[in-house]
Amino acid sequence: MGDIAQSVADERIKEEPFLTRLMKRPELGALAGVVLVTIFFAITADSAMFTLSGILNFMTPAAQLGILAIGAAMLMIGGEFDLSIGSMVAFAGLFFGVCVVTWGLPLIVSIPLTFIFAAGVGAINGTIVIRSGLPSFIVTLAFLFILRGLSLVGLKIATGGSTQLRGVRDAIEGDPLAPFFSGDAFSGLFLKLAELGIIDSFKNGSPKVSGLPVEILWYIAIALIATYILLRTSIGNWIFATGGDSNAASNSGVPVKKVKVALFMVTACCAAMVAIITVMDTGSTDSRRGFMKEFEAIIAAVIGGCLLTGGYGSAIGAFFGSVIFGMVVIGLTYTDFDQDWFQVFLGAMLLIAVLFNNAIRKRVTGER
DSSP states (O other): OHHHHHHHHHHHTOOOOHHHHHHTOTTHHHHHHHHHHHHHHHHHSOGGGGSHHHHHHHHHHHHHHHHHHHHHHHHHHTTOOOTTHHHHHHHHHHHHHIIIIISOOOHHHHHHHHHHHHHHHHHHHHHHHHHHOOOHHHHHHHHHHHHHHHHHHHHHHHHTSOSEEEOHHHHHTTOTTGGGTSSEEOHHHHHHHHHTTSSOBOTTSOBSSOOEEHHHHHHHHHHHHHHHHHHHSHHHHHHHHHHHOHHHHHHTTOOHHHHHHHHHHHHHHHHHHHHHHHHHHHSEEETTTTTTHHHHHHHHHHHTTOOTTSSOOOHHHHHHHHHHHHHHHHHGGGSSSOTTHHHHHHHHHHHHHHHHHHHHHHHHHTOO
């Protein structure tokens, strides 16, 4: 009897081989893509690309796209799309610019108001999708044009005819919250590293890289928070269940409708975060801000392992997917290749990612 009990126990605690567990990870394709792209540019690009300044040069646009991609990934895992997030960047940027320039509000008021405003728009998106039964692709495609048009009209009203609102930098000068959303962090540390000769410096001793752009810190923080929510909380289980089979999830007690509306709100807030960062960095906002970013964010999420059918994906995968974007769009400037090759790469990566993710889904689910 003891041997039989031991055999049963051993069978129950038997672990899958490491390679099998690795193949089930949704971010595997994106991680492999980062490695391949790095090798490609290590061979073809100028060595300056992989200096500290070069790395931050491509990580900055990757961070801005990545914040959008992580929001898009969570929504896709929940089984929905949001094609309006690029236009939401412009619309939230308009609202934020009006708050600080036209109304003269401090950042401690303007920033929360912008997030509340964006969340409200996301809730409208989600509610229409839920109540109408229409595909989120159609509803958010409509909002892509609505929000872009409202941004254009709103800017003309706010500025008296211009499509760009300036004066943000002057309006936020001296505000204690400004360094948390604009500029570089750890400037003192980078100066000390330059003095010690650890990083490159100019002849006068000042570092060639003055600090770490704050959007990169937000990018990493949001990726970690999203990953924790998806993998370590009941809310994460609800998101996966909602995207996998909404009817079964609902029958199991998951508040499917609330989860989906909340995900639309989170995605809109990610767009608002990018809007706040870019408006404060550039000192202005315009109606073209975030143009085409909705497609790039969704592609980055797909490259990161999100299935178009929902129920499968990873925030870390979206993180790596956006890193690939940043490396390619900036990395091509360090090579002799025509930068228009980026468009070819974009389509090829999307197709390869979809084929790869489909193969992984079949392996995980046992489909033939």
